Amino acid sequence: MTTTDGVPDPGPRTATQREVSAEIATAAGAAPRTDGHPDRAYLPYRSTALRAPQRPLVVSPPSLTELAAPVFGIADVTPIEADLTRHHTGDPLGERIIVTGRVIDGDGRPVRNQLVEIWQANASGRYRHEGDQHPAPLDPNFTGGGRALTDEDGTYRFVTIKPGAYPWRNHTNAWRPAHIHFSLFGTAFTQRLVTQMYFPGDPLFGLDPIFQSVTDEKAQQRLIAAYDHDVTEPEWALGYRWDIVLDGAHATPPDTDDPDGA
Amino acid sequence: MLELTPSQTVGPFFAFGLPFSGGGDVVPVGTPGAITLHGTVRDGAGAAVPDALLEFWQAGPDGRVPARPGSLRRDGRTFTGFARVATDRAGDYRLRTLRPAAPSDAVQVRHAPHLAVTVFARGLLHHLFTRVYFPNHVQANADDPLLAALDEERRATLMAVPDGGVTGPGYRFDVRMQGPGETVFLDLSAHGLAQPPAETVETPETP
Numbered sequence: 001m002t003t004t005d006g007v008p009d010p011g012p013r014t015a016t017q018r019e020v021s022a023e024i025a026t027a028a029g030a031a032p033r034t035d036g037h038p039d040r041a042y043l044p045y046r047s048t049a050l051r052a053p054q055r056p057l058v059v060s061p062p063s064l065t066e067l068a069a070p071v072f073g074i075a076d077v078t079p080i081e082a083d084l085t086r087h088h089t090g091d092p093l094g095e096r097i098i099v100t101g102r103v104i105d106g107d108g109r110p111v112r113n114q115l116v117e118i119w120q121a122n123a124s125g126r127y128r129h130e131g132d133q134h135p136a137p138l139d140p141n142f143t144g145g146g147r148a149l150t151d152e153d154g155t156y157r158f159v160t161i162k163p164g165a166y167p168w169r170n171h172t173n174a175w176r177p178a179h180i181h182f183s184l185f186g187t188a189f190t191q192r193l194v195t196q197m198y199f200p201g202d203p204l205f206g207l208d209p210i211f212q213s214v215t216d217e218k219a220q221q222r223l224i225a226a227y228d229h230d231v232t233e234p235e236w237a238l239g240y241r242w243d244i245v246l247d248g249a250h251a252t253p254p255d256t257d258d259p260d261g262a
Numbered sequence: 263m264l265e266l267t268p269s270q271t272v273g274p275f276f277a278f279g280l281p282f283s284g285g286g287d288v289v290p291v292g293t294p295g296a297i298t299l300h301g302t303v304r305d306g307a308g309a310a311v312p313d314a315l316l317e318f319w320q321a322g323p324d325g326r327v328p329a330r331p332g333s334l335r336r337d338g339r340t341f342t343g344f345a346r347v348a349t350d351r352a353g354d355y356r357l358r359t360l361r362p363a364a365p366s367d368a369v370q371v372r373h374a375p376h377l378a379v380t381v382f383a384r385g386l387l388h389h390l391f392t393r394v395y396f397p398n399h400v401q402a403n404a405d406d407p408l409l410a411a412l413d414e415e416r417r418a419t420l421m422a423v424p425d426g427g428v429t430g431p432g433y434r435f436d437v438r439m440q441g442p443g444e445t446v447f448l449d450l451s452a453h454g455l456a457q458p459p460a461e462t463v464e465t466p467e468t469p
């Protein structure tokens with residue numbers, strides 16, 4: 001409304017960081033969802049406007065199909081897929097890191113032998129994707145996709161490069177804090193989760209509408225990995241630990257063969 | 263009960279991380295009984311969504327939910343029941359699979375044969391669950407607890423529409439993320455079931 005320089009209106013105006021930060025502050029005042037997930041209609045993240053359903057979700061008991069999950073095994077994933085620094089002939093540029101943790105359900109039970117997938121930008125903050133217009137260099141030795149299976153304890157482990165922060169077009173001067181995208185399966189399809197892992201102490205947390213879409217401060221902390229010196233390997237790579245808790249298990253259908261009757 | 267890890271959007275750049283070769287080929291071309299399932303994902307303005315990712319998970323024609331690995335590297339023989347397909351520039355997706363059957367063993371809640379679906383997209387902060395049902399299962403659909411709770415218009419959003427495709431029997435299933443004809447999306451969480459139904463369940467119109 002304060003166009004005073006006589007320049008023709010270029011069309012829909014892009015919000016400033018200050019304006020988006022004000023929206024973030026307003027949204028932070030509303031009661032958070034009790035499960036900690038973001039509200040899909042979180043408007044500071046502009047792309048939600050036409051993609052968040054308007055009708056309430058229909059609460060439904062899961063079907064037998066939804067109470068089971070796809071099974072993955074050594075036929076699906078080879079061990080080298082968990083080391084993103086070894087997918088090309090040379091070493092990628094950047095800070096080599098180890099990211100490990102456990103996948104557990106809401107009752108603390110490990111999710112065993114299940115698929116964990118990650119994808120991320122390179123050390124410069126650039127994705128190997130035609131849609132990424134950030135003028136930062138691609139790294140011929142880094143693609144940025146990885147897969148692993150959890151072990152009997154629910155533990156996964158990746159070796160990768162610390163991703164860079166990157167700009168995006170949500171608003172003027174919008175930057176994403178460094179993050180690794182994670183995709184997870186549980187023992188039921190209802191536990192499916194796609195999320196992002198962040199690094200401790202990032203100065204962009206307060207400015208980022210995607211991170212801030214999780215409005216509960218304690219829930220936000222659950223998205224941030226912890227630096228763990230016991231994971232760090234001498235003369236080689238820094239270590240981060242990030243545990244993931246999937247939705248609680250449902251009461252399973254009565255099983256007459258269950259000797260415990262539980 | 264531990265606190266859950268919150269969801270975050272899949273973003274626009276998942277193409278080299280999640281899709282895999284043969285993701286939509288649950289069965290190979292020429293498999294007896296194979297169907298194609300295809301459709302378009304649209305946003306609240308009716309525009310195609312070119313950066314959505316859909317997953318399908320289902321029982322086989324024997325009514326059993328598969329428990330076999332191998333979806334990511336298909337061997338051409340094993341029915342794993344899992345598909346993952348990204349939409350193309352026109353918002354279209356396609357997969358080839360077998361019709362699911364209802365489980366044969368007696369259970370308390372009988373659902374009609376269906377595919378479970380997960381929708382991911384840029385702009386979607388938390389994935390959406392829905393289901394694909396098939397119109398020929400008239401009695402099973404009438405008895406299905408979810409379908410029975412929906413009015414006709416909303417129920418139609420969960421029905422695959424037969425449309426013989428070039429590669430054999432085909433079905434169309436479109437996803438409308440928002441607005442007119444919005445697809446019925448489900449809260450299947452343990453959390454959802456703990457909520458008083460009146461808050462979130464849509465009450466069917468009663469005359």
Ligand SMILES: [Fe+2]
Nearest residue numbers: 179181273275
């Ligand atoms: Fe990202």
